[in-house]
Amino acid sequence: DIQMTQSPSTLSASVGDRVTISCRASQTIYTWLAWYQQKPGKAPRLLIYKASSLEGGAPSRFSGSGSGTEFTLTISSLQPDDVATYFCQQYTSYPVTFGGGTKVEIK
Amino acid sequence: EVQLLDSGGGLVQPGGSLRLSCTASGFTFSSYTMNWVRQAPGKGLEWVSAISGSGVNTYYADSVKGRFTISRDNSRNTLHLQMNSLRAEDTAVYYCAKDSGSSAQNDYWGQGTLVTVSS
Numbered sequence: 001d002i003q004m005t006q007s008p009s010t011l012s013a014s015v016g017d018r019v020t021i022s023c024r025a026s027q028t029i030y031t032w033l034a035w036y037q038q039k040p041g042k043a044p045r046l047l048i049y050k051a052s053s054l055e056g057g058a059p060s061r062f063s064g065s066g067s068g069t070e071f072t073l074t075i076s077s078l079q080p081d082d083v084a085t086y087f088c089q090q091y092t093s094y095p096v097t098f099g100g101g102t103k104v105e106i107k
Numbered sequence: 108e109v110q111l112l113d114s115g116g117g118l119v120q121p122g123g124s125l126r127l128s129c130t131a132s133g134f135t136f137s138s139y140t141m142n143w144v145r146q147a148p149g150k151g152l153e154w155v156s157a158i159s160g161s162g163v164n165t166y167y168a169d170s171v172k173g174r175f176t177i178s179r180d181n182s183r184n185t186l187h188l189q190m191n192s193l194r195a196e197d198t199a200v201y202y203c204a205k206d207s208g209s210s211a212q213n214d215y216w217g218q219g220t221l222v223t224v225s226s
Contacts, residue, residue, distance in 0.1 A: 001169075032210065032211075034212040034213070036152075036213075038152075043202055043216035043217065043218055043219055044144075044152065044202075044213075044216055045216075046207075046212055046213060046214050049207065049210065049212035049214075050210065050212075055214065087151065087152055089152075089212070089213075091210065091211035091212060094157065094166040095154055095166070095167075095168050095169070096142070096154040096157070096211065097154065098151055098152040098153065098154065099151070100151050101151045101152075
């Protein structure tokens with residue numbers, strides 16, 4: 001199975017800061033990577049797919065980059081509404097696997 | 108508007124069974140692979156199972172293989188997860204999730220249904 005490792009597990013930043021979250025795959029997943037945002041008590045929401053494509057309706061301050069085994073989710077200017085946990089997911093092959101999550105807080 | 112409505116969760120004893128359902132609307136259900144993803148309390152997301160649009164192909168996580176069965180009824184736009192031999196570690200919120208079609212990211216999710224396995 002492909003293991004997905006996210007870092008950091010928690011981050012605290014100020015409103016307006018640029019925030020980056022990393023995700024590493026245990027083997028190449030090309031660009032078959034998605035990022036999800038999950039708020040407490042809610043279902044996950046798709047933000048980014050195919051590593052860098054922005055899902056319709058997702059704010060343009062979110063962007064994704066990377067290929068192979070190293071990927072990044074960037075929030076260009078952190079907003080209070082972005083407080084959530086973010087998960088990466090590889091969908092190269094079954095079993096689909098998720099990263100452990102990164103909880104984003106406002107400082 | 109795409110909607111996925113999860114149901115069927117509840118409290119069950121270890122070794123017991125439960126059947127989850129997901130009722131879909133707003134898209135051509137039979138054209139899309141569907142998934143179950145779970146989340147234990149305070150934990151991350153774990154993919155559980157997937158089924159192709161026709162229902163011919165099914166896939167399972169090792170943690171549930173041989174105990175859970177995914178199925179679908181395309182005439183009723185419904186996805187099911189039959190869960191047998193339940194264990195405490197199966198306690199989680201279970202979400203159904205739709206593949207996008209172009210590739211396997213999950214573009215729509217149900218609201219989740221809580222399964223608690225406890226005596």
